Amino acid sequence: MAQHPIEMILLKQWASLIAVPVWITDADGRLIYYNEATEEIIGLRFEDAGELSAEQLSEVFVLCDLDGSPLATDDRPLIIALTKQMASHRRIRFLRSDKEWREIAVTALPIIGEGNRQLGAMVTMWEDKD
Amino acid sequence: MRLTLHGTRGSMGRAGPETALFGGDTSCIDISNGEDSLLILDAGSGLSRLNQILNPPPARIDILLTHLHLDHLQGLGFFRPAFSGDVEVHLWGPASSTMTLSERLSRYLSPPLFPVRIRDLPGLRFHDLRPGTYQIGNYEVVADLVCHPGPTLGFRISHGSKTVTYLPDHEPALGGNFPRPGEWTSGFDLSNSADLLIHDFQYTADEYEERIGWGHSSIPHALAFANQVGAKRMISFHHDPDHDDTELDRLHQAARDSGLSFELTSGQTGLTVDL
Numbered sequence: 247m248a249q250h251p252i253e254m255i256l257l258k259q260w261a262s263l264i265a266v267p268v269w270i271t272d273a274d275g276r277l278i279y280y281n282e283a284t285e286e287i288i289g290l291r292f293e294d295a296g297e298l299s300a301e302q303l304s305e306v307f308v309l310c311d312l313d314g315s316p317l318a319t320d321d322r323p324l325i326i327a328l329t330k331q332m333a334s335h336r337r338i339r340f341l342r343s344d345k346e347w348r349e350i351a352v353t354a355l356p357i358i359g360e361g362n363r364q365l366g367a368m369v370t371m372w373e374d375k376d
Numbered sequence: 377m378r379l380t381l382h383g384t385r386g387s388m389g390r391a392g393p394e395t396a397l398f399g400g401d402t403s404c405i406d407i408s409n410g411e412d413s414l415l416i417l418d419a420g421s422g423l424s425r426l427n428q429i430l431n432p433p434p435a436r437i438d439i440l441l442t443h444l445h446l447d448h449l450q451g452l453g454f455f456r457p458a459f460s461g462d463v464e465v466h467l468w469g470p471a472s473s474t475m476t477l478s479e480r481l482s483r484y485l486s487p488p489l490f491p492v493r494i495r496d497l498p499g500l501r502f503h504d505l506r507p508g509t510y511q512i513g514n515y516e517v518v519a520d521l522v523c524h525p526g527p528t529l530g531f532r533i534s535h536g537s538k539t540v541t542y543l544p545d546h547e548p549a550l551g552g553n554f555p556r557p558g559e560w561t562s563g564f565d566l567s568n569s570a571d572l573l574i575h576d577f578q579y580t581a582d583e584y585e586e587r588i589g590w591g592h593s594s595i596p597h598a599l600a601f602a603n604q605v606g607a608k609r610m611i612s613f614h615h616d617p618d619h620d621d622t623e624l625d626r627l628h629q630a631a632r633d634s635g636l637s638f639e640l641t642s643g644q645t646g647l648t649v650d651l
Contacts, residue, residue: 247558247559248559248565249558249559249560249561249564249565250559250560251507251521252520252521252522252523252562253521255523255560255561255562256523256550256551258560259550259551259552259553260551262551262553263551263552359521360471360472360473360506360527361471361473361506363506363507
């Protein structure tokens with residue numbers, strides 16, 4: 247596998263050291279890493295999930311709107327960050343690996359290198375306590 | 377390819393009898409290949425040694441700047457060919473998101489930090505370099521960002537079947553868990569299976585513990601990196617100014633005694649290597 251850009255290597259190293267959930271995808275939307283704080287929310291270790299393509303992500307992680315209606319792919323914060331190169335925030339429901347529905351808030355940011363190089367996106371999430 | 381080391385000291389110059397063997401000048405290497413193409417790696421104080429060697433200078437000189445810290449620039453204002461309108465001196469340095477290469481270099485090459493302004497060097501041509509592959513002279517140059525504070529490039533330079541990788545300022549172990557898989561290792565693709573790796577050799581393991589994040593390697597990390605990428609030979613580089621010849625000889629001998637999978641060559645000013 248080719249080496250990731252240094253910006254993504256440093257992002258992963260930083261994410262691995264902090265207690266805030268961080269999820270990282272490459273420019274194609276491929277999941278390349280999430281940290282232990284994310285594992286606690288989604289109920290699945292990264293070592294068990296492994297790297298997943300954008301298509302595989304949709305199969306493994308089931309998301310919907312707060313009212314239970316399906317969430318269109320284009321409305322997902324991660325997809326907005328990747329395709330529109332802008333930050334995006336949304337409250338959603340998702341199905342944990344233990345089949346329990348949870349409400350979480352999700353914020354996605356595009357990762358853009360110098361020279362407008364589209365490198366990927368990072369997502370942070372937290373459980374909605376309201 | 378023939379490489380000659382003109383400055384191997386890191387961070388700042390340290391001239392004196394205690395550093396006479398490894399040299400006190402900062403980063404500069406020239407690469408030639410018997411054809412009319414001269415490539416220079418970094419413009420530290422060692423660049424001024426080329427004033428005597430390039431007599432007369434070729435019509436075109438290409439200088440690759442890994443980054444703009446002063447120990448990689450100090451020789452530029454003393455490089456005579458740059459003052460001559462007869463010689464094109466092409467500077468290739470890392471692009472930034474805020475200013476051009478010329479604008480950033482002007483911050484140093486202007487009063488009060490330096491008496492000569494950049495416009496007084498008519499030979500200079502500027503190239504803002506982004507990660508990618510370039511044909512410079514008759515060399516193929518791959519540039520990529522590496523782990524060091526601020527935009528910093530490493531270079532993989534190929535001519536014919538031979539490849540040299542130049543990573544003078546590099547902290548691949550930042551963040552811990554090192555060595556780690558190649559796809560998560562700074563500089564891995566640049567260095568993979570290189571015939572010659574010229575790499576940061578700045579700190580002992582104990583020194584590194586107090587300087588994590590400063591952008592340099594401990595010697596154990598540098599050796600582990602060279603082993604991981606499968607380099608055939610490594611030249612130590614960017615020696616700490618507080619490491620005198622006695623200390624550097626001791627550190628190199630200890631490294632060789634540890635059992636290496638590659639040849640370790642001491643990066644000493646004046647060393648010439650043919651590939």
